[in-house]
Amino acid sequence: MNPLLEARGICKSYYKNKIELPVLRGVDVAFQHGEVSALVGRSGSGKSTLMHLLATLDQPDAGEVWFGGQRVDNLSRRQRDEYRNRQIGIIFQFYHLLPELSALENVLTPAMISRSVLGYCRDRKALTLRAEAMLDRVGLLDRKTHKPAEMSGGEMQRVAIARSLMSEPELLLADEPTGNLDTETGESILQLLRQLNTEDDLTIVMITHDETIAERADRCYRMQDGLLVDRFTVEPAEETFTPRARVVA
Ligand SMILES: Nc1ncnc2c1ncn2[C@@H]1O[C@H](COP(=O)(O)OP(=O)(O)OP(=O)(O)O)[C@@H](O)[C@H]1O
Numbered sequence: 001m002n003p004l005l006e007a008r009g010i011c012k013s014y015y016k017n018k019i020e021l022p023v024l025r026g027v028d029v030a031f032q033h034g035e036v037s038a039l040v041g042r043s044g045s046g047k048s049t050l051m052h053l054l055a056t057l058d059q060p061d062a063g064e065v066w067f068g069g070q071r072v073d074n075l076s077r078r079q080r081d082e083y084r085n086r087q088i089g090i091i092f093q094f095y096h097l098l099p100e101l102s103a104l105e106n107v108l109t110p111a112m113i114s115r116s117v118l119g120y121c122r123d124r125k126a127l128t129l130r131a132e133a134m135l136d137r138v139g140l141l142d143r144k145t146h147k148p149a150e151m152s153g154g155e156m157q158r159v160a161i162a163r164s165l166m167s168e169p170e171l172l173l174a175d176e177p178t179g180n181l182d183t184e185t186g187e188s189i190l191q192l193l194r195q196l197n198t199e200d201d202l203t204i205v206m207i208t209h210d211e212t213i214a215e216r217a218d219r220c221y222r223m224q225d226g227l228l229v230d231r232f233t234v235e236p237a238e239e240t241f242t243p244r245a246r247v248v249a
Pocket of ligand 1: 014
């Protein structure tokens with residue numbers, strides 16, 4: 001089966017005071033449709049940089065990004081915005097909610113601003129109904145008037161997830177989705193992500209430095225110093241709930 005999302009030979013450097021800092025040094029990775037994948041690696045190994053390139057938030061110096069059989073890294077800026085708005089949901093460790101807006105407004109506003117979300121864009125009533133449905137989906141409809149300061153970390157991440165679902169994306173990119181949460185709350189977010197994967201066939205790529213979280217994915221990719229050094233498939237352990245990783249060629 002063709003992968004949903006693919007990076008081919010990705011290289012990326014940053015420059016500081018004209019000194020080159022190579023961050024990605026030829027990364028090849030393919031994410032299969034309907035799977036939960038984890039990119040695991042130490043701080044500074046290049047995970048977030050790769051995620052930004054996969055989301056076309058930035059462009060590689062060399063290499064290509066493909067989504068659904070189409071090359072996307074070389075699209076025009078407008079086309080890249082449209083690709084991102086329609087196909088990808090993104091969530092971050094620190095939620096990136098607007099503090100002055102309610103939960104409902106946080107879910108609704110980016111969709112209102114985006115020109116391309118859904119066919120009925122800018123139809124405020126339809127979008128509001130959808131935003132409420134998404135808040136309901138993540139179990140937070142009763143908090144719709146709460147502002148971020150009036151919510152827990154787990155609730156804020158749920159709002160961010162609801163926001164990311166507004167465009168019915170095929171792919172969810174999650175940068176350390178549980179990184180700011182205690183173990184129990186993080187667990188409930190992981191369970192929600194798995195539920196969305198199973199029920200909506202949502203393909204998920206999550207970044208984490210935490211091996212135990214990575215092992216919850218169907219497939220893990222380990223990054224080290226700007227290179228992908230390992231791939232794992234994850235099999236459920238026979239006698240316990242905790243899955244364990246198996247290295248494959
Ligand atoms: N805009 C930038 N300018 C210069 N250097 C950068 C920039 N963004 C990231 N870097 C550097 O690139 C390297 C990789 O950063 P990146 O954020 O991709 O790593 P990461 O694996 O996601 O780390 P973490 O787990 O800490 O988020 C780091 O050494 C970082 O300092």
